[in-house]
Amino acid sequence: MDSPQYETFAVLLTRQELLDYGQKLSNEISKIAALRAQLSTTQSVVKGSILEHETEVTRLSKLIREGKEEREVELIEQPDYSSREIILERKDNFEEVRRRPMDDEEVQKYFQKNLFTEPVISDESVTVEALGEPLNASDIERGKQLAQDDRTVAEAAGINHTHRMTRTQRGKA
Numbered sequence: 001m002d003s004p005q006y007e008t009f010a011v012l013l014t015r016q017e018l019l020d021y022g023q024k025l026s027n028e029i030s031k032i033a034a035l036r037a038q039l040s041t042t043q044s045v046v047k048g049s050i051l052e053h054e055t056e057v058t059r060l061s062k063l064i065r066e067g068k069e070e071r072e073v074e075l076i077e078q079p080d081y082s083s084r085e086i087i088l089e090r091k092d093n094f095e096e097v098r099r100r101p102m103d104d105e106e107v108q109k110y111f112q113k114n115l116f117t118e119p120v121i122s123d124e125s126v127t128v129e130a131l132g133e134p135l136n137a138s139d140i141e142r143g144k145q146l147a148q149d150d151r152t153v154a155e156a157a158g159i160n161h162t163h164r165m166t167r168t169q170r171g172k173a
Helices: 015-066 104-114 137-156 167-172
Strands: 075-080 085-090 096-101
Touching: none
Parallel strands: none
Antiparallel strands: 075 085, 085 096
């Protein structure tokens, strides 16, 4: 005879087969539950990561669109003795940020410092050097004119500063 033939038919399971299949079913259900929990955790992590990147994209897009960003910039204090104010300027572009009145100590410090140094030429007053030869009236008028010319140029360029003229510069003027 030839080899046996086989066909598939429904066969009743034994008690042991039912128990074995029940255990396999339980294991598969546990694996599915664990994978779903892992998927939920992974989705949360991935969603959080996506949100972080979207936030950064938004921030960078705004910087590019506006062409500027908020940063700390060092300020420089520039005294303006004619108005007795301290001018706070940005160090990066020298733009005036604000002014404040000089306190008595700052005014006193200026006058002590400039008593033996170069003069400051301004519209209101002229301080001459205590050492060396004093300035005559034509020197003072010439200095005032040069200071005014400098201020006019500086204002046209958007610059505001105190003008100092050394004895050498006065000689060249």
